[in-house]
Amino acid sequence: MRRAAAVAASxxxxxxxxxxxxxxxxxxxxxxxxxxxxxxxxxxxxxxRITLRLFAPxxxxxxxFLGNVDPTVTPPATLMRKASNGVxxxxxxxxxxDMYEYYFSxxxxxxxxxxxxxxxxxxxxxxxxxxxxxxxxxxRDVPHGVVGSVRYHSxxxxxxxxxxxxxxxxxTPSGDRLPVLYLYHGFMDTSGSWVFEGRLPEILDNLIAxxxxxPMIVVAxxxxxxxxxxxxxxxxxxxxxxxxxxxxxxxxxxxxEIIPYVQSHYAVRDDADGRAIAGLSQGGYQTLSSGLGHxxxxxxIGAFSPGPLQAPPNALIEAGLANPARVNATxxxxxxxxxxxxxxxLPATEQFEARLTGLHIRHRYEQAPGHAHEFDLWRADLxxxxxxxxxx
Numbered sequence: 001m002r003r004a005a006a007v008a009a010s011x012x013x014x015x016x017x018x019x020x021x022x023x024x025x026x027x028x029x030x031x032x033x034x035x036x037x038x039x040x041x042x043x044x045x046x047x048x049r050i051t052l053r054l055f056a057p058x059x060x061x062x063x064x065f066l067g068n069v070d071p072t073v074t075p076p077a078t079l080m081r082k083a084s085n086g087v088x089x090x091x092x093x094x095x096x097x098d099m100y101e102y103y104f105s106x107x108x109x110x111x112x113x114x115x116x117x118x119x120x121x122x123x124x125x126x127x128x129x130x131x132x133x134x135x136x137x138x139x140r141d142v143p144h145g146v147v148g149s150v151r152y153h154s155x156x157x158x159x160x161x162x163x164x165x166x167x168x169x170x171x172t173p174s175g176d177r178l179p180v181l182y183l184y185h186g187f188m189d190t191s192g193s194w195v196f197e198g199r200l201p202e203i204l205d206n207l208i209a210x211x212x213x214x215p216m217i218v219v220a221x222x223x224x225x226x227x228x229x230x231x232x233x234x235x236x237x238x239x240x241x242x243x244x245x246x247x248x249x250x251x252x253x254x255x256x257e258i259i260p261y262v263q264s265h266y267a268v269r270d271d272a273d274g275r276a277i278a279g280l281s282q283g284g285y286q287t288l289s290s291g292l293g294h295x296x297x298x299x300x301i302g303a304f305s306p307g308p309l310q311a312p313p314n315a316l317i318e319a320g321l322a323n324p325a326r327v328n329a330t331x332x333x334x335x336x337x338x339x340x341x342x343x344x345x346l347p348a349t350e351q352f353e354a355r356l357t358g359l360h361i362r363h364r365y366e367q368a369p370g371h372a373h374e375f376d377l378w379r380a381d382l383x384x385x386x387x388x389x390x391x392x
Contacts, residue, residue, distance in 0.1 A: 029057050029086065040053060040055045040085070040087050041053055041055075042113055042116045045093070045095070045130065045132045047093075048095045048096070048097075049091055049092070049094050050092055050093055050095070050132070051090070051091045052064055052066075052080075052102070052130075053115060054080070054087070054088045054104055054106070054113065054114070055088075056088055056106055057085075057086025059082075059106050062079075062082070062107075063079055063080065064080055064092070064104060065077055065078075065102060066078070066102035067100065067101070068098070068372075068374045068375060069374060070341065070342060070344065070373045070374065071343075071344065072344060072373075073343060073372065075101075075102070088104075093132075095132045096132065097132050097133060097135035097137075098131075098376060099131045099132075099137055099379075100129065100130050100131075100132065101127050101128070102128055102129075102130065103126060103127050103128060110126050111126075112126060116129075118130060120189075121185075121191075121193045121196050122190065123188050123189070123190060123231075129196075129197060136203055136207075136383060137202055137203065138202060139202050140202075140206055142169075142206060142208075142209035143209060144201070145167055145171070145205055145208075146166070147164055147165070147195055148164070149164055150162065150163050150164070150261075154253050154257050155257065156256050157226065157227050157249060157252075157253055163220060163221040163258065164191055164192065164194075164195050165217065165218070165219050165262070165266070166195075166201055166204065166217065166218040166219075166220075168215040169209075172267075173266070174267070175267055178216055178266075178269065179217070179269050179274035179275065179276070180216060180268045180274065180276070181277070181300075181389065182218075182219050182221065182259075182275075182276070182277045182278075183218055183220045183278050183279060183283070184221065184278070184279030184280070184282075184283030185198075185222075185279065185280065185283050186279075186280045186282050186283050186284075187230070187282040188224075188230065189223075190224075191220050192220075193220075194382075195220060198379055203382060203386065207386055207387060212387050214389065214390050216386075216389065217262070217268055219258065221250075223246075223250060223279070223283050223286055224246065225246055225249035225253060227245075227249040230242060230246070239308045239311050243282065243308055244312050244313075244314045246282075247285060247314055248289075248314075248315070248316070251293060254290055255290070272298055272330065275299065276298055276300035276301070276302070276389050276390070277290055277300070278301070278302030278304065278382070279302075279303065280304040280378040280381075281304070281306065281307055281345070282307065282308075283304075284303040284306025285306045285308065285309065285314075287301060287303045288301070288303050288309075288314075289314055289317055291334075292316065292317050292319070292320025293315075293316025293319055293320055294316075295320060296326075299330065299331060299333075300332055300333050300334075300388075300389055301333070301335070302335050302381065304382075305338045305345050305349065305378065306338075306352075307344060308344075308345065308348065309348040309349060309352045310348040321355070321359060321361070324360055328360075333388055334361070334362065334363040334364065335364045335365075335381075335385065335388075336352070336353055336356070336363055336366070337368060337377070338367055339367070339368045339372050339374065339377050340367050340369050340371065341371060342371070343372060343373065344373045345373065353365045366381075368380075
């Protein structure tokens with residue numbers, strides 16, 4: 001009886017509490033269940049316009065930062081307005097079809113959009129994503145491949161690891177052996193980066209359906225090996241002490257474990273002409289490390305805004321560059337890209353490209369006008385590469 005009375009008293013307190021208020025000062029407020037949740041969370045894009053919302057009734061100032069810009073540059077700021085229900089909102093657009101990064105500043109604290117499903121895959125999440133439909137990134141009515149999360153043990157790293165594997169529409173283990181692309185993400189992101197922000201499945205599904213890309217398997221490993229651990233290094237020490245060491249660890253994992261695992265678990269070709277490697281930013285640096293460091297293992301290399309090329313000499317890259325004739329004899333396509341507004345890696349990429357030219361190593365160099373160190377460029381780079389891969 002006492003328990004029933006306590007429950008009744010609690011319900012009475014809840015009923016008396018104002019909408020959106022917390023009944024305990026130690027409990028964060030949440031939208032009232034009596035109202036439609038859609039009034040409190042970010043809406044879907046309509047005609048390129050998006051109304052972004054954040055429920056923060058106790059906040060004094062909320063600012064939206066939206067845009068695909070270089071990490072060295074702060075995106076444009078939009079001050080949001082607070083309604084009587086505790087919701088801060090603003091409408092932006094019309095925006096061109098694309099995927100956009102954004103975040104909120106809540107009284108100076110950087111926050112993801114807690115009312116959105118799409119978040120940037122990061123080791124420490126601080127950015128949300130929104131897709132404005134109308135491009136190759138869309139989930140179209142075409143046959144779809146399958147993306148699986150694969151766990152395995154790495155003896156090289158003494159750890160259990162995870163990667164994503166895309167298999168194309170119609171793939172069966174007993175079918176034709178397919179070419180494979182190994183695709184690396186950037187610094188402080190995760191193996192899900194190319195899958196969710198890069199839109200790899202949607203891009204490749206759409207290209208295969210239109211006959212512009214050949215069916216292939218794509219493997220997206222984790223570029224960060226934890227040997228060493230990135231978070232253990234303050235900023236000034238990352239370039240001189242972290243990147244080259246991590247690249248060697250990731251290369252050992254790739255050559256001794258990931259490639260053999262894929263060869264034994266999937267119907268893939270076992271020749272260099274059916275094997276490619278690509279990546280963005282730190283993943284582009286990894287691509288150059290493993291792609292140039294093992295001549296004859298890959299016939300196709302795509303390094304998108306690779307960095308940091310100003311890191312101490314990388315033994316794998318230097319070994320490849322020491323034998324330009326062998327590199328030329330084993331690579332069918334070697335593409336190097338960077339945005340002409342890249343505030344992180346442009347100078348070092350230009351210097352590296354000049355070195356390739358001086359060594360007479362055949363390559364394609366593309367400096368994209370108007371682009372910074374951003375996924376907007378890398379998705380386009382990926383779409384272009386996928387259409388070139390595994391052609392005679």
